[in-house]
Amino acid sequence: MAQEMIEGINPTRMELLKLKQREKLAVKGHSLLKEKRNALIMEFFNILERVKGSRENVTEKLKEAYDDLTAAQIIMGDLAVRKAALSVKESVQLDIDSRSVMGVVVPVMDYEVQKRTIVQRGYGFMDTSVKLDDAAKNFEESIALIIELGEIEKTIILLAGEIESTKRRVNALEHIIIPRLKNTVKYIEMRLEEMDRENFVRLKMIKKTMEMEATHG
Amino acid sequence: MTNHSNQSDRLLKKQILSLNRHLPRQRKTLKELLEEDRPHVVGVDGTRHRFKTSEIKKIAAIIPPEEQTLLKLPIYLEIGSQTSGTLISGKLELKVICHILKLEDCNNEKYIYRPDLRILRKELPTTTQYIFIVR
Numbered sequence: 001m002a003q004e005m006i007e008g009i010n011p012t013r014m015e016l017l018k019l020k021q022r023e024k025l026a027v028k029g030h031s032l033l034k035e036k037r038n039a040l041i042m043e044f045f046n047i048l049e050r051v052k053g054s055r056e057n058v059t060e061k062l063k064e065a066y067d068d069l070t071a072a073q074i075i076m077g078d079l080a081v082r083k084a085a086l087s088v089k090e091s092v093q094l095d096i097d098s099r100s101v102m103g104v105v106v107p108v109m110d111y112e113v114q115k116r117t118i119v120q121r122g123y124g125f126m127d128t129s130v131k132l133d134d135a136a137k138n139f140e141e142s143i144a145l146i147i148e149l150g151e152i153e154k155t156i157i158l159l160a161g162e163i164e165s166t167k168r169r170v171n172a173l174e175h176i177i178i179p180r181l182k183n184t185v186k187y188i189e190m191r192l193e194e195m196d197r198e199n200f201v202r203l204k205m206i207k208k209t210m211e212m213e214a215t216h217g
Numbered sequence: 218m219t220n221h222s223n224q225s226d227r228l229l230k231k232q233i234l235s236l237n238r239h240l241p242r243q244r245k246t247l248k249e250l251l252e253e254d255r256p257h258v259v260g261v262d263g264t265r266h267r268f269k270t271s272e273i274k275k276i277a278a279i280i281p282p283e284e285q286t287l288l289k290l291p292i293y294l295e296i297g298s299q300t301s302g303t304l305i306s307g308k309l310e311l312k313v314i315c316h317i318l319k320l321e322d323c324n325n326e327k328y329i330y331r332p333d334l335r336i337l338r339k340e341l342p343t344t345t346q347y348i349f350i351v352r
Contacts, residue, residue, distance in 0.1 A: 022226055025226065025229060025230070025233075026229060028233070028298050028351070029229045029232060029233050031298035031299075032233060032236060032296075032298050032349050032351065033232065033236075035296045035298070035349070036236060036296075036347075036349065039296065039347055042331065042334070042335055042338070043338065046335060046338055046339050046342075095255065097255065097257065097265060097267035098264060098265050098266070098267060099265075099266050099267050099268075099342075099343050100239040100260055100264050100266045100346070101239075101342075102236075102239060102347050103235070103236075103238060103239040103262070105264050108267045108269065108343065110255075110267075110269065110270065169232065173229075177225070177229075
């Protein structure tokens with residue numbers, strides 16, 4: 001494969017100095033971006049470890065909760081369940097904010113789920129079933145898991161996007177920009193050496209001609 | 218060619234400079250953060266960086282109250298282009314890090330490497346931040 005070079009470049013010492021500066025900058029940029037990419041991948045895997053089993057837990061908990069809710073609806077009737085639900089107050093305090101992971105703004109959810117007893121929930125015991133209590137308990141427990149999962153999944157999506165773009169930049173520097181700069185530097189150095197040699201030969205020739213002219217003259 | 222090369226140089230410089238745009242304009246002390254309801258700092262790019270209260274409390278348990286005005290958060294994890302490890306400097310910062318990683322010989326500067334860094338970021342994801350050293 002032919003070595004790629006920057007087109008339309010003049011083989012001068014000035015240009016060589018400029019290119020060497022650019023190469024230095026590109027190498028430094030490459031090294032830093034590579035570190036950033038590695039750190040992002042590490043963050044990604046750290047979060048991936050947290051997500052393992054998280055979705056299954058949420059699904060399982062919600063399934064239990066909905067099963068209990070259906071049972072309560074069968075025993076008490078739909079209207080009675082709705083009536084009981086209206087008297088229940090919110091039990092979650094959620095504070096959504098953001099944090100920055102190397103420039104990637106990811107959500108941070110600070111939450112507090114109150115574990116309530118049957119009395120604290122607010123509905124009466126006379127016309128409600130035990131299945132309703134179970135459903136309420138399971139829904140309360142699943143809220144914390146859902147919040148956690150939401151935070152993790154959004155973070156994973158955002159980090160994956162950033163890893164992708166950083167990887168593309170690192171690859172562009174590693175496989176296109178730096179080799180092209182190196183090849184161009186090499187080409188100019190060779191051209192300058194060649195020009196030096198040409199000059200040397202020309203001077204030799206002139207000297208020889210002058211000497212011959214002096215001898216004949 | 219010159220225009221093109223200038224443009225690519227500019228883009229690269231911009232990339233390098235934007236590596237540290239997430240850093241806070243001003244760090245806050247542990248004591249200040251403990252007193253805040255929603256402990257946070259604002260980054261150079263204007264983004265909010267929220268600290269988890271549980272993490273701040275964890276650090277507060279390591280640092281004695283009289284030194285809490287001296288420790289600034291987030292703790293910087295310095296990544297350079299010439300070195301392979303991550304540098305952590307500062308006596309109090311190292312006290313926290315060494316306590317979490319169960320390390321010894323912590324003076325004023327310490328390099329940590331990927332396995333330790335992974336544990337550290339897992340334990341303190343909001344109270345530590347990466348900083349890229351551009352020299």
